[in-house]
Amino acid sequence: MITLADLARLHADVSDDLELPVTPVRVTDDVVVGDGAVTLMGVVNLSQDSTYRESVAPSHEAAVRSARTQVSQGAAIVDFGAEASHDGAERADAATQVDRLVPVVKDLAEEMVVSVETYRPEVAEAVLGAGARVINLTGSEEEDDIYPLVARADATVVMCFSPGDNVRDSGEMPEGEEMFPGLVQHFEERLAKAREAGVEKVVVDPGSGFSFDNLTGVDKAQVQTSVLVQSMRLRRLGVPCGHALPHSFDLFEREFRHAEGFFAVWAALGGSHLLRVHEVPRIRAVLGAMEQLEVR
Numbered sequence: 001m002i003t004l005a006d007l008a009r010l011h012a013d014v015s016d017d018l019e020l021p022v023t024p025v026r027v028t029d030d031v032v033v034g035d036g037a038v039t040l041m042g043v044v045n046l047s048q049d050s051t052y053r054e055s056v057a058p059s060h061e062a063a064v065r066s067a068r069t070q071v072s073q074g075a076a077i078v079d080f081g082a083e084a085s086h087d088g089a090e091r092a093d094a095a096t097q098v099d100r101l102v103p104v105v106k107d108l109a110e111e112m113v114v115s116v117e118t119y120r121p122e123v124a125e126a127v128l129g130a131g132a133r134v135i136n137l138t139g140s141e142e143e144d145d146i147y148p149l150v151a152r153a154d155a156t157v158v159m160c161f162s163p164g165d166n167v168r169d170s171g172e173m174p175e176g177e178e179m180f181p182g183l184v185q186h187f188e189e190r191l192a193k194a195r196e197a198g199v200e201k202v203v204v205d206p207g208s209g210f211s212f213d214n215l216t217g218v219d220k221a222q223v224q225t226s227v228l229v230q231s232m233r234l235r236r237l238g239v240p241c242g243h244a245l246p247h248s249f250d251l252f253e254r255e256f257r258h259a260e261g262f263f264a265v266w267a268a269l270g271g272s273h274l275l276r277v278h279e280v281p282r283i284r285a286v287l288g289a290m291e292q293l294e295v296r
Contacts, residue, residue: 082100204241
């Protein structure tokens with residue numbers, strides 16, 4: 001059970017981290033990710049095997065309609081993916097991803113901030129050319145080819161933690177006392193490469209929403225919660241921190257659609273700056289309530 005004593009000890013442990021400055025990321029003139037209101041990123045999946053069925057768009061028209069709905073519900077950014085990110089996902093080659101993504105990006109880029117989840121340079125180049133403003137980078141194998149494309153477009157990278165070449169390869173999440181030193185080292189090395197390539201706008205995602213070989217069931221949810229509520233430990237990187245919110249079936253069973261609201265509370269308390277969510281109106285309501293209330 002999480003207690004007030006636990007939170008008090010955590011606050012004492014991270015007080016120095018809380019004072020560290022973070023440079024805000026200006027995605028566009030109207031969307032800034034940093035110390036202020038939490039930015040919501042909605043999700044539209046163009047892959048039919050995505051596990052969160054409610055986010056799947058079965059057609060171009062459905063994808064456009066879903067994105068517009070999420071913006072009306074409070075999403076500042078909408079993230080599109082053409083290949084599911086779980087470890088059992090069917091892989092889609094670059095041509096297939098481009099065919100699925102580019103028409104949607106072209107239709108929406110002038111009316112909203114479009115993000116695309118990919119790890120392929122060919123896809124990044126095509127969607128940036130079509131007007132995407134964010135690359136949600138879920139693989140590091142070819143990131144050296146992607147960073148110059150992002151820099152030339154003056155776009156933003158959401159840099160996701162992946163111990164292997166790709167989040168779909170699972171690998172292991174550092175645990176215990178090694179968790180945050182391991183995450184910081186991972187991102188420091190990749191941030192240096194991104195900066196060298198000219199990328200100025202980066203948000204880091206420690207990957208708590210992805211699959212890992214060493215984490216399953218409630219134990220996985222425990223680690224995910226620890227990462228979310230200790231997001232401030234990544235402030236030493238100097239860039240905003242974002243999360244793809246978990247939706248633990250092991251904890252919530254048939255009520256799993258309420259899971260993101262639960263995890264959003266811990267992410268907000270931990271100082272997260274960006275949340276990638278499937279349940280935009282629910283999360284907006286939760287964060288709005290937290291902003292209005294205070295403990296006296």
